[in-house]
Amino acid sequence: MAPFQFMDCAVTTLALGKSAQNLREFRDRIAEVPPQSISHHFYEALLRPVFDDPEYRNDFAVWARRQLHDNLLAERLGAIDPIEFESLETLRQEVIDIIEDRLAEATFVPWAASGHEFHFQRSQMVVLDTGLRASTPADLAARVPRLSTGSIFYHFVEGRRRPPIKVDDFSVWLAGWGPELEPTREAIAAIDYHLWSLTEMRTLIGAALHRLPRDSGGRSAGRGHDDDRTRDDERVHGEERAHGDERARGNEAPR
Amino acid sequence: MSGLLDSYARPAGPEVIDHLRQVARPLAGAKVVHVNSTATGGGVAEILRRLVPLMRELGIDASWELIDGDAEFFATTKTFHNALQGNKVDASRRALENYERINRENAARLRPALEAADFVFIHDPQPAALLRNQQGERHGRWIWRCHIDVSRPHRPIWKYLREFVRAYDASVFSLAAFAQPLPHPQYLIHPSIDPISEKNVLLPAHEVESVLDRFGLDRSRPILLQVSRFDRFKDPVGVIRAYHLVKPHAPVQLVLAGGTASDDPEGEDVLAEVRDAAAGDPDIHILLLPSDAHRDINALQRGATLVLQKSLREGFGLTVTEALWKGRPVIGGDTGGITLQVVDRHTGFLVSTPEGAAFRIRYLLSRPDLIAEMGKKGRKLVRENFLLTRHLREYMTLMLSLRHGAQDRLEIA
Numbered sequence: 001m002a003p004f005q006f007m008d009c010a011v012t013t014l015a016l017g018k019s020a021q022n023l024r025e026f027r028d029r030i031a032e033v034p035p036q037s038i039s040h041h042f043y044e045a046l047l048r049p050v051f052d053d054p055e056y057r058n059d060f061a062v063w064a065r066r067q068l069h070d071n072l073l074a075e076r077l078g079a080i081d082p083i084e085f086e087s088l089e090t091l092r093q094e095v096i097d098i099i100e101d102r103l104a105e106a107t108f109v110p111w112a113a114s115g116h117e118f119h120f121q122r123s124q125m126v127v128l129d130t131g132l133r134a135s136t137p138a139d140l141a142a143r144v145p146r147l148s149t150g151s152i153f154y155h156f157v158e159g160r161r162r163p164p165i166k167v168d169d170f171s172v173w174l175a176g177w178g179p180e181l182e183p184t185r186e187a188i189a190a191i192d193y194h195l196w197s198l199t200e201m202r203t204l205i206g207a208a209l210h211r212l213p214r215d216s217g218g219r220s221a222g223r224g225h226d227d228d229r230t231r232d233d234e235r236v237h238g239e240e241r242a243h244g245d246e247r248a249r250g251n252e253a254p255r
Numbered sequence: 256m257s258g259l260l261d262s263y264a265r266p267a268g269p270e271v272i273d274h275l276r277q278v279a280r281p282l283a284g285a286k287v288v289h290v291n292s293t294a295t296g297g298g299v300a301e302i303l304r305r306l307v308p309l310m311r312e313l314g315i316d317a318s319w320e321l322i323d324g325d326a327e328f329f330a331t332t333k334t335f336h337n338a339l340q341g342n343k344v345d346a347s348r349r350a351l352e353n354y355e356r357i358n359r360e361n362a363a364r365l366r367p368a369l370e371a372a373d374f375v376f377i378h379d380p381q382p383a384a385l386l387r388n389q390q391g392e393r394h395g396r397w398i399w400r401c402h403i404d405v406s407r408p409h410r411p412i413w414k415y416l417r418e419f420v421r422a423y424d425a426s427v428f429s430l431a432a433f434a435q436p437l438p439h440p441q442y443l444i445h446p447s448i449d450p451i452s453e454k455n456v457l458l459p460a461h462e463v464e465s466v467l468d469r470f471g472l473d474r475s476r477p478i479l480l481q482v483s484r485f486d487r488f489k490d491p492v493g494v495i496r497a498y499h500l501v502k503p504h505a506p507v508q509l510v511l512a513g514g515t516a517s518d519d520p521e522g523e524d525v526l527a528e529v530r531d532a533a534a535g536d537p538d539i540h541i542l543l544l545p546s547d548a549h550r551d552i553n554a555l556q557r558g559a560t561l562v563l564q565k566s567l568r569e570g571f572g573l574t575v576t577e578a579l580w581k582g583r584p585v586i587g588g589d590t591g592g593i594t595l596q597v598v599d600r601h602t603g604f605l606v607s608t609p610e611g612a613a614f615r616i617r618y619l620l621s622r623p624d625l626i627a628e629m630g631k632k633g634r635k636l637v638r639e640n641f642l643l644t645r646h647l648r649e650y651m652t653l654m655l656s657l658r659h660g661a662q663d664r665l666e667i668a
Contacts, residue, residue: 008274008277008278010274010278010648010649010651010652010655011652012442012444012649012652012653012656013442013443013444014440014441014442014443015428015431015434015441015442015443017434017435017436017437017441019431036663115406115432115590115591116594117432119431119432119434121431121443122663123663124652124656124662124663124664124665125663125664125665126278126652126655126656126665126667127664127665127666127667128277128278128280128281128667129667130277146269146270146273147270148270148271148273148274148277149270149274149639150274151274197639199639
């Protein structure tokens, strides 16, 4: 069994110099931007933290909701899972179809306020070999909590776009370790990349790998950096909470 | 080896430092020169002071050069700055000739360093004309880094500067809305804060308390804070209006902390308007702080219950980033870079009016648990997106990308 090769990636964003202020312009621009821009607004959007309702995990849906205030359109765009499309062109066509359907049924063309236009972007990805390898599932489990978010993006999100399509790199590699790892693979497969931030994905994958059967190399994942950092944050917040609590108490004080 | 880089492991996460080392490896030995016009004061110098040593620690041969200029030159570049931000101001032909002459002289002085560089980062308009004065074939890649909000520039000045900028290999803007039609790739790199700087480092509770006491603040009552220049776009009078709307419902104090804005002729007028609106209310504290009062600002942000940045127009809004890093929810104007940081209902609230700000202040003051929850989310948002380590990584990714012909996907063994 070849070792798992840990890769890392770094993404940088470029402006295309094209923007849209209303839904009709939005459709026209989506039809003409390079496919890399469609990819950017679906996939690289996942590099940003998750705070909003998870159905809005692509930039098009977020803009429809926040700036056009068109909830119906946002929900339809937000339901698109880009990995289900065989190419970026079919994905683009789906977006255009949804917008055209909305234009056909709407009584007016929604506009964004000045300063809140949609700015089309694209990204460049640099993929690096970290030189790190995992020889056993236990090695993998030990390493995952220390991976950068770029590495998680590369293996768990971007990996689904490489053959075998729709499967993350961890699951592909674990498949070679026989049926006893099937529960671990299922636990990893159950992590919906649409619903979590990259740091949360790292924690969840780490937790799934933590439950490896003993004969696969032992439970070596241990406590990862997230835990260390959480403790650090708690320490910081604990110190700051003293002030916050004072403020809160002050607010409740009689006038 | 323990160095500057390691001191970022705690705030940013050790895996972030590992990632930086990965990205830097193919750039080992590359000569990088940053050029700007000042070694102290201002956000650019603040960033470069840390960025350059960090690059060096990562094995990149980075250096930082300054251009010299006379008073007329800096008056002209101040005009450029204001014009790029949308003020309708123009420069005389004589001023432009002086700008070009100073750039020519600096190009001659810096020629050895600039010619030897693999990457030259030119920051802002002051040294933008250096490239035109390079002689012979260009060896390195030249990048114009614009830190200014150029979303709606005064066209005559932008058209003049554009002729210098066009020749660069790439430009970098802070937000997509600032990008301009140019014949080269335009990268988007958000600004960042330095988590180990005096302005952002964790302070002991007694220091925070002592600063609050020194400024006459009552630590037993809620403190609302806005840190910004006295500038109409920051809407300090609107903040006072919001405070007045909250005051009958909660025993709040308001702190407006800003610089003296000696280079801003409007600053004094706005300050007078602010004092007039405050009308001697002892719970409104107008603090004119020197530009190096970083620890005081830090303590005020940590001591505040809620932070406001009720701007009507904003570039990126690093004071928002600073407040979020300190676990304070921000009630911010729905404009510019504030919208990237204040994730409505999660790290704070976006508002468009003093009334909206007042309502959200009351809403949060009555929910201390929500303040704490938003504070945690805000800190997480900044840790993942707006720390200097991310800024450094993006500069290095940009260099790798340019070195390999700006491909969409680049695999480095």
